[in-house]
Amino acid sequence: MSLYFIGLGLYDEKDMSVRALEVAKSCDILFVEFYTQKMNLNIKNLERTTGKKIKILTRKDVEENSEILLEPAKTKKVGFLIGGDPFCATTHTSLRQEAIKRKIKTYVIHGSSIFSAIGETGLHLYKFGSVVTIPFRDKFGNKLPLSVYEKIKENIDRGLHTLILLDIDAEKNKYMNAKEGIETLLDMEKRKKQKIITEDSKIIFFTRAGSTNSTIFYDKIKNIAKRDLGEPPMIIIIPGDLHFTEKEYLEVFRE
The missing domain is CATH 3.30.950.10 (Tetrapyrrole methylase, C-terminal domain)
Known part of the structure; x- marks a missing residue:
């Protein structure tokens, strides 16, 4: 169905844009990574803000086991929460590239970054x-x-x-x-x-x-x-x- 790359913004969950928050709340499944940027938030605050359970992904999960994101995105609306702006860290470009190859629709919600x-x-x-x-x-x-x-x-x-x-x-x-x-x-x-x-x-x-x-x-x-x-x-x-x-x-x- 779709994979959304959602920028969290600079510092904490309050930096999410209105659009980012709306999209996150509408997703069937939410993932987040904290390995590209240090942010002053914890998973409980983020779950409270989005109203969703969120699974934390490591660098290894994203770079070596991307199926964890891509497989559910075939049939569900999947959101991937990323500190700052989603593509300031080039590690995520290959993930989007693979999703596009598989005919999974991708969308980007930009966020503030350094x-x-x-x-x-x-x-x-x-x-x-x-x-x-x-x-x-x-x-x-x-x-x-x-x-x-x-x-x-x-x-x-x-x-x-x-x-x-x-x-x-x-x-x-x-x-x-x-x-x-x-x-x-x-x-x-x-x-x-x-x-x-x-x-x-x-x-x-x-x-x-x-x-x-x-x-x-x-x-x-x-x-x-x-x-x-x-x-x-x-x-x-x-x-x-x-x-x-x-x-x-x-x-x-x-x-």
């Missing part, structure tokens, strides 16, 4: 370059993710801002914090020695976007490293060439 929320930092969206993610080192035998460094350098050379996502491992309840992110950036600089990320470099931390206690920090790395930025989720932005309006806005958040 990619729209970064406008809150005052940076011009058209001046962002490639997005990168700092992964947990233990995923790669404690090796430094030097490809991340190269992408940041490419952006800086072009005068573009770099949005840096920090890794999560929801199944292990691991969420990279500010300290880990900064240490990895500085360790990459020590290895590459191209002086694009130093303790005197100014960076932006945007924490808990979408919540009532979201915060923007703008300062030199050495100063931010000394501060307690609170709990994840958070992202880092390394600014490129700043327009005067961007500079003026960011100065409001510099202490």
